[in-house]
Amino acid sequence: MSIPSLDLTADPIELTAALVDLPSVSRDEGLIADVVEQALRAQTDGFEIVRHGNCVLARTNRGRPTRVILAGHLDTVPIVDNVPSRRTMTDEEGDVLHGCGTVDMKSGDAVFLHLAATLADPAHDLTLIFYDCEEIAAEFNGLGTIERDLPGWLEGDVAILGEPTAGQIEAGCQGTLRVRFTATGTRAHSARAWMGDNAIHKLGRLLTTLSEYQPRRVDIDGCEYREGLSAVGIHGGVAGNVIPDEVYVDVNFRFAPDRSEAQAFAHVEEVFAAELAGGQVTAQVTDSAAGALPGLANPAAAKLVDAAGGRFRAKYGWTDVSRFAALGIPAVNLGPGDPSLAHRVDERVPVEQITEVTEILRDYLAGA
Template sequence: MPELDLNSDVVTLTAAVCDIESVSHHESDLADAVEAALRALPHLEVVRDGNAVIARTDLGRAERVVLAGHLDTVPLTDPPNLPVRRENGMLVGRGTTDMKGGVAVQLRLAATLTEPTRDVTYVFYDAEEVEDVHNGLRRLGETRPELLGADFAVLLEPTDGGIEGGCKGTLRVDVRAEGVAAHSARPWNGRNAIHAAGDILARLSAYETRTARVDGLDYHEALNAVGISGGIAGNVIPDACTVTVNYRFAPDRSGEEALAHVREVFEGYDVVLGDTADGARPGLDRPAAQAFVAALGLPVTAKEGWTDVARFSTLGVPAVNFGPGDPNLAHTDDERCAEQQIIDAEAALRRWLDGDH
């Protein structure tokens, strides 16, 4: 079984974590190595759940915080972009940005912070890069929510070293325009559903987006057509046309409220929900969050996309995104991460969790 030396520096540890291949659904070798390394630390309680590993301090502190990151990566390139190599201050290879730099930071802190100022739960989970039904953090939230309970959480996804608070929710619907089929040579015998869909597109074009201020951060909503389909043949007037619409909504709205709003926008049309995921409030009014921002000394911006911080929000735990790596380099063939960002991320979180020692 591969072994991880948690006494090595965080950059060397990142390379070692990356070199244990862990493409989604094949995380067992890395999960085994993480579990073995953490079980050797007497100050931690360790739980294994599938290919997720959870380690916790139990010092009776007034607050508990979570540091979380996923173990899996997208598939390797051909030829494989592993093992990791070091070039001009960068670690180059699969997983360096998304997100094994963050995982290595968690492991270093778990090993070296024996008496943090807050109790800490370290969560290493599986299957983030594939369909939501397989997501290990989702599984834990549904089957072992007590393991994720906390006052505040940090997801160490790559943020280029910045802090991104909470996240927006996302919703997808199909808006259907009805028509009457006819031969295209005699269109007056029918009603063209694609033409009728012009009103749906016009409503989208005229829609005025909302900017919502939530816990001190501005979230910019968006409502857009992301697909359109209709017609069965080149000589048939289509009797149906479907416009697929994506709504990115601020975390002051629930998924139900977001759907009700979209139905209002498209009143008179059949609106069918495809999928939805609530956003997450950043919780910057919480003491642990305020201490986090103060310790890092970085500005906080709203997370305009959706991330797994929303899973913590579902459990009543506010969360932010903070981790090493430029997200624009995630999943690329030449994925790479600046070594200094990994070092700085470890130092920043250490200031937060060990500031009084």
């Protein structure tokens, strides 16, 4: 089967549309990886290019004093009648490109690919990483595969993830922790409730503590991170006439990146110390991921902030910047598109944001 061609020198808006028109749902990125690899090999100069599974990596080795990593995932969530792409012009939204991945994050990929082909003499050495399986469980994430198998490719002075940020820098990211609180009791017929021990009732005080919790706000490098502690799931009960003998509630803690995962769990245990003290309620971590400090004081990152007109804010969600931060590399999110539109059936990006991010990065990478 012939591989479709991709013109990396085309306007990044057109390049975005071409990438969207290549379906690449997670675990099915083979075709788009083939197309990206072929285009990079044919249309860029001075890049070492490596294919690893469905990850495509390219880097220069020009002896520049700094190295910038540009990383973007190739996969999307499942398509819902939103491929191929289409472009509309309305009074409400202006010139907009629609389609699965326009926001998350084929527009960011298009910007990176275009710059790799058109930047004649960048001030930094560049590493481009296009990876698979970001939208599914972390165990399949292509960046994790690269970190394990090709760790040298993740060395750099600053990393830029093309995640959607509406064209302004979102620095670092928050950590996330999920804790399951479980209470047990004794099952009995509800007509003889005194013979049982109702597990659900034991979580009443925990839910009250949760509803009264006052989350912290913390400023790091001029970025305000807002923490949150929320119940996200609850399960209990056997039947309408049975006293339940077990119940659990899942609590998600989104914590600022000045806390480690261990410190985040210690804080959760402190908040619910009274509920846990009697031993009738237990706590178990079911999922955890570290946050990432913004690192904007790093000279390479500071220059990027300048190129973006000084516009930056904290990243509230979790992204793969955390992987780079764990390696000691300052990392930011910067890409076209409103993140609140990611994964939606009506996913769409204003085309002016694609142009804007391209110019911001062109100036930064050129050392302007």
